[in-house]
């Protein structure tokens with residue numbers, strides 16, 4: 507069976523692009539899946555080879571697609587969903603760069619799909635008028651595409667590297683919130699996007715992701731959403747007058763209290779965005795006894811309180827993991843179990859090796875963790891040692907926020 511076919515097509519600003527169709531074979535559990543791609547030819551050898559089997563559909567899904575009052579369709583929890591729980595795994599129907607191409611190229615990308623997939627694509631939301639995007643496929647791409655990585659090892663030089671997006675008939679039904687309860691993770695090896703919960707979602711609640719960097723100020727978030735997706739955000743962090751007359755529709759000036767609340771939210775979001783560079787981190791603390799025993803835990807609990815307030819749960823894992831590690835170094839078994847179990851639950855999709863490591867440790871932490879109670883033992887051996895410095899050194903871990911965002915023009 508031919509799984510991968512190319513037809514050389516267009517050159518845009520000196521760059522050649524290839525229309526390339528991927529047919530992922532079906533298995534005992536799945537039908538074959540076709541992905542219609544527009545690619546820099548240099549990316550083709552970087553695709554998984556052989557292609558993976560098409561993903562098995564999820565039995566008894568925990569979500570439904572329903573119509574909303576003013577946002578088009580949306581995804582809603584069909585039952586309670588736990589933090590970290592899988593919602594859906596899906597192959598894109600299209601993969602293409604963010605740049606603009608002639609309408610005929612978009613149409614051709616759509617036409618290369620089997621009829622059922624093409625109809626699914628054409629039924630998706632399109633926020634662009636015919637004047638803006640002559641091809642409806644382009645309008646659908648601009649409204650829906652999620653960034654994905656085809657060259658994780660950086661084989662293509664930085665100057666030539668482009669941003670690619672994927673379009674997903676189901677995941678893309680998720681509407682936007684600046685305090686999302688779910689997020690996505692791309693996996694090149696299986697050519698899938700996984701959509702999963704960031705915090706508990708109750709039955710009937712809308713399942714939403716963020717389309718933009720949630721660290722932006724309210725003004726910038728609203729401007730970006732209007733420019734790229736053509737809507738005014740009415741999430742609780744933007745429409746601070748929910749239930750009353752709202753600024754978005756009526757352009758009334760904010761009261762002093764409303765203005766203060768917007769400024770506090772902007773400040774807290776910006777602070778969370780730089781927290782790991784400006785606040786103490788586990789790595790240095792773990793070997794430095796001059797720092798107080800609770801400095802990381804206290805600081806990280808502060809960050810988690812802000813994360814809860816702003817609904818930025820996409821940032822929580824690093825803090826939760828480091829708090830668990832602090833309790834391990836302090837030899838506090840109950841607290842390590844409590845935080846470690848949260849790590850396992852929240853990391854199963856986001857970072858499965860971390861989830862597995864914690865699962866292993868949780869069987870018998872004092873026996874299995876090399877540094878178990880290291881700080882406690884050091885203190886016992888040096889009871890007189892004073893803690894000299896307040897800790898103001900930043901962590902060096904870098905959070906990759908990119909997976910949170912949709913791509914924009």
Ligand SMILES: C[S@@+](CC[C@H](N)C(=O)[O-])C[C@H]1O[C@@H](n2cnc3c(N)ncnc32)[C@H](O)[C@@H]1O
Pocket residue numbers: 576577578579580630631633649650678679680681682683735736737738739740741
């Ligand atoms: C990726 S689609 C989301 C699914 C879409 N509602 C549908 O019917 O398929 C993006 C479009 O949904 C709408 N949308 C998404 N989030 C919204 C929100 N928070 N408020 C209003 N409209 C929203 C906008 O029209 C936006 O261009």
